[in-house]
Amino acid sequence: MTSTMDLPTQRDTDDPTPTPGTELTPSDLDSAAIEPPVIDDAESEDVGDTPLDELSEEERAVLHARWDAEVDTVKHVDPHTVLLAENVRTDNAEADEETTANLKTHGVKTATNGYRDYDTGAIVVTEGQRRVLNAREAGCTVPVWMKTPPMADERKATIERIVNQFIENDIRVGLTLGDKARGIQQLAAFNLTPTGIARKLALGKKGKAYVENVLQAGRSELAIKATERFQLDLLQAAVVAEFDEAGDLDTAKELIRIAREAPNNFAMVAERKRAESAENQRFAALTEDLTEELTNAGVTIFDNGLSTYDGDARTLDRLRPTPEHEPHTELTAEEHASCSGHGAWIEEEYDQDNKRIPVPVYGCADFLAHGHALSYAPAGRADFTPVATSPTNAGASGEAVHLDNPDALAATSEDDEVAAARAAQATAELERRKAGIIRKWVIQNNKDWDASEAPRREWLAGLVQRKTAPQGAQLFLALQKAEGGYELRRAFERNHPLAMKLLGLPVGATLADLTDKVAKAPTPGKATLYDLFLTLCAIESDFSRPRTPWRTPWGSAKAYMAAIIRWGYPASDVERKVLDPETERDVLAAQLGDLDTPAISDGGVTTEGGERDDSDVHGREPGEDADIDLADDSDCDGGPDIVADLHDLDEDAEGDEDDAPDTDDRNETATEATGDDLTSDEAPIQPDTEVGAELTGAAI
Numbered sequence: 001m002t003s004t005m006d007l008p009t010q011r012d013t014d015d016p017t018p019t020p021g022t023e024l025t026p027s028d029l030d031s032a033a034i035e036p037p038v039i040d041d042a043e044s045e046d047v048g049d050t051p052l053d054e055l056s057e058e059e060r061a062v063l064h065a066r067w068d069a070e071v072d073t074v075k076h077v078d079p080h081t082v083l084l085a086e087n088v089r090t091d092n093a094e095a096d097e098e099t100t101a102n103l104k105t106h107g108v109k110t111a112t113n114g115y116r117d118y119d120t121g122a123i124v125v126t127e128g129q130r131r132v133l134n135a136r137e138a139g140c141t142v143p144v145w146m147k148t149p150p151m152a153d154e155r156k157a158t159i160e161r162i163v164n165q166f167i168e169n170d171i172r173v174g175l176t177l178g179d180k181a182r183g184i185q186q187l188a189a190f191n192l193t194p195t196g197i198a199r200k201l202a203l204g205k206k207g208k209a210y211v212e213n214v215l216q217a218g219r220s221e222l223a224i225k226a227t228e229r230f231q232l233d234l235l236q237a238a239v240v241a242e243f244d245e246a247g248d249l250d251t252a253k254e255l256i257r258i259a260r261e262a263p264n265n266f267a268m269v270a271e272r273k274r275a276e277s278a279e280n281q282r283f284a285a286l287t288e289d290l291t292e293e294l295t296n297a298g299v300t301i302f303d304n305g306l307s308t309y310d311g312d313a314r315t316l317d318r319l320r321p322t323p324e325h326e327p328h329t330e331l332t333a334e335e336h337a338s339c340s341g342h343g344a345w346i347e348e349e350y351d352q353d354n355k356r357i358p359v360p361v362y363g364c365a366d367f368l369a370h371g372h373a374l375s376y377a378p379a380g381r382a383d384f385t386p387v388a389t390s391p392t393n394a395g396a397s398g399e400a401v402h403l404d405n406p407d408a409l410a411a412t413s414e415d416d417e418v419a420a421a422r423a424a425q426a427t428a429e430l431e432r433r434k435a436g437i438i439r440k441w442v443i444q445n446n447k448d449w450d451a452s453e454a455p456r457r458e459w460l461a462g463l464v465q466r467k468t469a470p471q472g473a474q475l476f477l478a479l480q481k482a483e484g485g486y487e488l489r490r491a492f493e494r495n496h497p498l499a500m501k502l503l504g505l506p507v508g509a510t511l512a513d514l515t516d517k518v519a520k521a522p523t524p525g526k527a528t529l530y531d532l533f534l535t536l537c538a539i540e541s542d543f544s545r546p547r548t549p550w551r552t553p554w555g556s557a558k559a560y561m562a563a564i565i566r567w568g569y570p571a572s573d574v575e576r577k578v579l580d581p582e583t584e585r586d587v588l589a590a591q592l593g594d595l596d597t598p599a600i601s602d603g604g605v606t607t608e609g610g611e612r613d614d615s616d617v618h619g620r621e622p623g624e625d626a627d628i629d630l631a632d633d634s635d636c637d638g639g640p641d642i643v644a645d646l647h648d649l650d651e652d653a654e655g656d657e658d659d660a661p662d663t664d665d666r667n668e669t670a671t672e673a674t675g676d677d678l679t680s681d682e683a684p685i686q687p688d689t690e691v692g693a694e695l696t697g698a699a700i
Contacts, residue, residue, distance in 0.1 A: 052119070052120065052121055063121075064118055067116045067118065070116060070146040071146050071147065071148055072145075072146065072147075073145075073146055074111050074143050074144065074145050074146070075123070075143070075144050075146060076141040076142070076143050076144075077123060077141060077142060077144055078141060078142075079132045079133075079135040079136045079140075079141070079142040080136055081122070081123070082114065082122070082123045082124070082125050082132060082142065082144065083117075083122050083123070083124045083125070084124075084125055084129045084132060084133075085124050085125065085126045085161065086161075087126075087127075087129050087165055088162055088165045089129065089130075089165070092130075093129060093130065093133075094130075094133060095130070095133040095134045095136070095137045096134070097204060098203070098204050099130070099134045100134045100137040100138045101138075101202055101203075101204040101205075102201075102202040102203070102204070103134050103135055103137075103138035103140055103202075104138045104139070104140065104202070105202035106202055107138075107140045107141070108131050108134075108135050108140060108141070108142050108143055110128075110131070110143075111128075111143035111144060111145040112125045112127060112128025112131050112132060112142060112143065112144050112145065113125070113126050113127040113128060113144070113145050113147055113164070114126060114127075114128075114144040114145070114146060114147065115146060115147045115148065115149045115150070116146065116149065117149070118149060123144055123146075125142075125144060126147075126161055126164065126165070127164055127165055128142075128144075176227075176228055177214070177217060177218075177224055177227045177228065177234065177237055178218075178224045178227075178228060180214050181214050181215070181217060181218025181224065182218070184197055184211055184214050184215060184218070185215065185218055187200070188215065194208045194211040194212045194215065195207075195208045195211075197211045198210065198211050210234070212238075213234050213235060213237075213238035214234065214238075216238040216241050216242060216245075217234065217237035217238045217240075217241045218241075219241055219245055220237075220240065220241030220244040220245055220252075222240065222241075222244050222249075222252060222253075222256075223237045223238070223240040223241035223244060223252070224237070226240060226256045227240075230256060230259065230260050232256065232259050236255070236259045236263075236266055239255060239266070239270045240252050240255050240256055240259075243255065243270075243273065246277075248273075248277070251273050254269070255269065255270060255273075262573070263570070264570040264571060264572050264573070265572045265573055267454075267455035267458075267570075267572070268448055268451045268452045268455060268572040268574070268575075269448075269451070271451040271452070271453075271454050271455060272447055272448060272450070272451030275447075275450070275451060276447075279356060282355075282356075283348075283356050283357075283358065286357055286358050287346060287358040290346060290358045290359075290360065291346065294344060294346075294360060299342065299343060299344050299360070299362075300342065300343035300344070300365065301343065301344060301345075301346065302343045302344065302345045302363065302365070304345060304346070306345075308345060308361070308363060309429060309432070312365065312366040312367065312368065312369070313363060313364065313365050313366065313367075314363055314364060314367050314372075314374070315345070315361055315362070315363040316331045316332070316333060316336055316362050316363055316364065317375075318374065318375055319331045319363075319364060319367050319372045319373065319374065319375055320372065320373050320374075320375050320377075321335065321372060321373075322371055322372065322373060323373040323377065323379075323380055323381055323382045324379075324380065325373070326379060327375065327376060327377065327378065327379060327421070328375050328376070329375075331372065333362040336362065336364065339364060339370050339372075340370065341364040341365040341366050341367070341369065341370040342362070342364065342365075343362070343363060343364070343365055344360035344361060344362045344363065345360070345361045345363065346358050346359070346360060346361075347359055347360075347361045367382075368382055368383065374425065375425075376421050376422075376424050376425035376428065377421055377425075378417045378418055378421045381418070381421075384418055384421060384422040384425065433592075434588055434592070437587060437588060437591055437592070438584055438587065438588070441582075441584075441587045442551075445550050445551070445574050445577070446547045448550075448572065448573075448574035449544070449547050449549075449550050449574050449575075450544070450547070452572050452574055452575050453544045455572075456540070456564075456569065456571075456575070457498075457502060457540065459564070459569050460502055460533070460536055460537060460540060460564075461502040461503075461504075463529075463532075463533060463536070463567070464502065464503060464529060464530070464533040466529060467523070467525060467526060467529075468523070468525030468526065468528070468529055469525060469528040469529040469531075469532045470532075470566075470567040470568075472563070472566065472567075473528060473529075473532045474528065476532070476535075476559070476563050477528075477531055477532060477535055479559070480535050480539075480556070480559070483555075483556070485539070485555075485556045486542070487538045487539045487541065487542045487543075487556060488535065488538045488539075490538070490541070490542065491534070491537065491538030491541060492538075495510070495511040495514070496511075496514060496534055496537060496538070497541070498537045498538075498540060498541045499514065499533060499534050499537035499538075500513070500514055502533075502537060503517065503533075505517070517530075518530045518534075536560065536563075536564070539556055539557070539560045540560070543557060543560065549561075549578045550574050550575070550577040550578060550581065551577070551581055551582070552581065553578045553579075553581060557578055558578060558579060561575060561576075561578040561579055562579060565579075
């Protein structure tokens, strides 16, 4: 460890004769050098094994002259024999595995700065403490550029030391990602594999993955420039490059934005996008087939930008055949097929195998022009057009004034009927919209929840590589064992399959293989870490299915998430909902505000204050431009295309989210008793509001 004392005065440079019999106390310098070093100079055999305090003044003068000759030379010495002076660096002032592994292969390439203490003969290193500490771990020598010992004025000597240490540590600029990528690409050009490059560079256990990530990032100029501008880490750069190279520029730019604004969501979003990419390809092929089928059948395909609930076009479930039919009379697709306004929107549903599929939602392009009526319109009416009142029955404001007149009473009754029908229509549309909002909320969070599994388990796999368990592990383990949750019992019964997988045990490994590995724990701390790992894996095994913890977490789920966040896991937003769940009421209130007195239009829905909300009740919303101010491109040398790509991050990078539900989105109910997702098309979500909103149906 480094000392906490400042450098002592070494000698008065104006007086070359040292004071005999003085030695530095152990508290003044690094404790690694327990005894003064012996003099290994071949010319000093007469004094080499003699303690300094037993030397005569003549012998001391000879020795000091030899030490004077060391100044401005580099000596390779045993790092355990040197002392470390006080240093301005206190953070990260210890050896690390990566640097130690590198020094074992290559040794210390850059000399430290030090001087010879003339009273003890010890070499004191003033700049280069981490090189010394890592050299001690690596078992290699350390080069020391020998300097003149500090001046006698302790104040001036201390000021000089601090300034030098600042210069030594603060002016260094590491290689940029672009520099690293180009260098590693040059090595790869000599047919070196990532493993071979990692070995040459002594990058340690994770070296192969590091090289692969650098090579991946180096294939995308967008990733390189974004990293240099926005300080993305290497893994983030590699992921951005992955999507850029695949031609998904929108996702690449969205991930750059997330890396800047919400880095805890980065891994989850990347995982979700990978899953969506494969699913979208399959869905696109099915949509193409359905489009061809409808076209061949003579069915017009409506653009999804055309509203299904406001304006001329309506879905059939909002219509009845004619104004003369009773309100709510069904208008089927078969009955409507002969109408010249017949057409369909292509929406998303799920089949019996829980796969997303496109389905036609039939409607009429212009229900009034083709003689249909709104389902809720009063009998004999096609819509909710106000009843015209005659001048004799209405005042200047249009209100009836002679209520004792039979004609006026009839008009008033008819107006009341229209108003009631319009209110019923507005209520129905509002319920549809609420159901759409809740459905979309469940869909998106379920997708995010699924995508969070891989990063979380990767973190668990890294946790078990530590040397000891994190602080608070013992209490967590005691509480879990005391409660004896279902997850622990299940893991014991199944021989810890997830733990075996994350430990890297081969397929087919047995419980004996697991216990053998645990039994070889080198320290009690490592044994506790194994205990913690097995417990966390037991909870994790049942954490992702069913998809309820983000909405209705149970006790062990909350304890688990709180613990791993405390121990350094960068939980995504959806995972943090385990600790602070949203309710349906909160979600609806955030989007709809006060719904006690909704404004009503002719079948449409407006928000409070009369402003139109363009959110489709089927769950679609128009894309929103993200308002993010990126840095000036003056420091970007990537050429106009890359500059444009970086600026494009301000324009529609988010894109429209895929709002299609997966099976559990529509059929899920938060059931703590069984933990199973329901599969009935009639299964409602667990309501937090008075709206019994269903998550299923052909067209809600």
